Amino acid sequence: MNSHSATAQASPNIAFIKYWGNRDSALRLPVNGSISMNLDGLFTRTSVSFQPSLALDELVINGRQVGGKGLERVSGILDLVRQAAGIAFRAEVVSENNFPTGAGIASSASAFAALALAATRAAGLEWPESAVSRLARLGSGSASRSIPSGFVEWKMGQADDDSVAVSIAPPEHWDLADCVAIVSSGHKATGSTEGHALAPTSPLQGARVADAPRRLELCRRAVLERDFNALAAIIELDSDMMHAVMMTSQPQLFYWKPATLAVMESVRSWRNDGLPVAYTIDAGPNVHVICPQAEMAQVAALMREIPGVLDVLQARVGGPARLV
Numbered sequence: 087m088n089s090h091s092a093t094a095q096a097s098p099n100i101a102f103i104k105y106w107g108n109r110d111s112a113l114r115l116p117v118n119g120s121i122s123m124n125l126d127g128l129f130t131r132t133s134v135s136f137q138p139s140l141a142l143d144e145l146v147i148n149g150r151q152v153g154g155k156g157l158e159r160v161s162g163i164l165d166l167v168r169q170a171a172g173i174a175f176r177a178e179v180v181s182e183n184n185f186p187t188g189a190g191i192a193s194s195a196s197a198f199a200a201l202a203l204a205a206t207r208a209a210g211l212e213w214p215e216s217a218v219s220r221l222a223r224l225g226s227g228s229a230s231r232s233i234p235s236g237f238v239e240w241k242m243g244q245a246d247d248d249s250v251a252v253s254i255a256p257p258e259h260w261d262l263a264d265c266v267a268i269v270s271s272g273h274k275a276t277g278s279t280e281g282h283a284l285a286p287t288s289p290l291q292g293a294r295v296a297d298a299p300r301r302l303e304l305c306r307r308a309v310l311e312r313d314f315n316a317l318a319a320i321i322e323l324d325s326d327m328m329h330a331v332m333m334t335s336q337p338q339l340f341y342w343k344p345a346t347l348a349v350m351e352s353v354r355s356w357r358n359d360g361l362p363v364a365y366t367i368d369a370g371p372n373v374h375v376i377c378p379q380a381e382m383a384q385v386a387a388l389m390r391e392i393p394g395v396l397d398v399l400q401a402r403v404g405g406p407a408r409l410v
């Protein structure tokens with residue numbers, strides 16, 4: 087019998103076509119498919135160890151013991167693994183991010199991806215990628231996309247077992263980069279889980295969802311054909327549409343700060359001057375600027391000059407979640 091412990095590492099991802107709203111929030115079945123790119127160099131590393139001596143699951147994130155809602159969410163995933171493997175042991179989960187929490191990079195995607203892979207292996211399960219992606223999805227929707235490699239599509243699917251993410255191209259397919267403008271390191275007012283629940287209160291959500299298959303097709307094609315202009319147009323539209331839904335939800339979710347808009351305007355003007363750049367924004371004020379790797383250093387330097395930009399993180403295209 088194996089040792090009942092395993093360690094896995096996963097990268098966060100940036101969505102090109104966003105996940106916003108669930109048709110089943112308990113199962114995290116989304117109202118639309120989504121497409122993303124994994125972020126190389128940034129990762130969560132998580133060890134899971136099932137131990138007969140433990141009375142309860144234990145969770146340590148970046149050296150701090152975590153209880154309450156955070157622990158419950160992790161225990162929910164561990165329960166599914168225990169059930170599938172037929173074990174009753176509680177687990178010790180130790181997790182570290184190599185990127186600053188509160189830097190506006192969502193850590194739930196890399197965290198639940200690393201947890202799903204480490205927990206299944208620790209329990210002796212050797213699941214195919216799709217099954218691990220489904221398990222990660224149950225912890226955090228976007229985590230499903232941090233299991234496969236490179237450029238990834240999360241298919242909305244028909245049900246729990248086929249709402250999973252698959253790689254549409256490996257990292258080396260297209261030398262893109264993400265330069266993240268950190269404009270605020272404060273904690274977000276409303277987290278994604280609460281945000282998804284508000285999506286249907288916006289009168290614009292229906293239009294956003296109805297048009298999603300078209301945007302997914304345009305984005306998939308832009309990635310497969312390495313067409314930067316097409317990618318820029320579709321990811322900015324998709325991000326703007328999601329934020330329009332957020333801004334018109336009840337209660338309203340307004341994530342932008344003045345510096346958010348300043349970066350968006352700079353990106354538009356650099357592109358008019360011939361620089362290949364495009365913005366996309368998640369559930370927070372920081373702006374992800376996508377560009378070819380050849381332009382990454384120049385773009386990051388330009389971004390640092392914008393008043394209100396506190397820092398710029400840079401990432402290339404990342405691989406799959408893996409055991410370490």
Ligand code: DP6
Nearest residue numbers: 101104105226227228278279368369
């Ligand atoms: C705006 O995956 O963080 O980043 O399933 O509740 O954990 P939960 O939500 P989460 O939502 C991500 C929202 C987004 C868009 C995206 O990444 O697709």
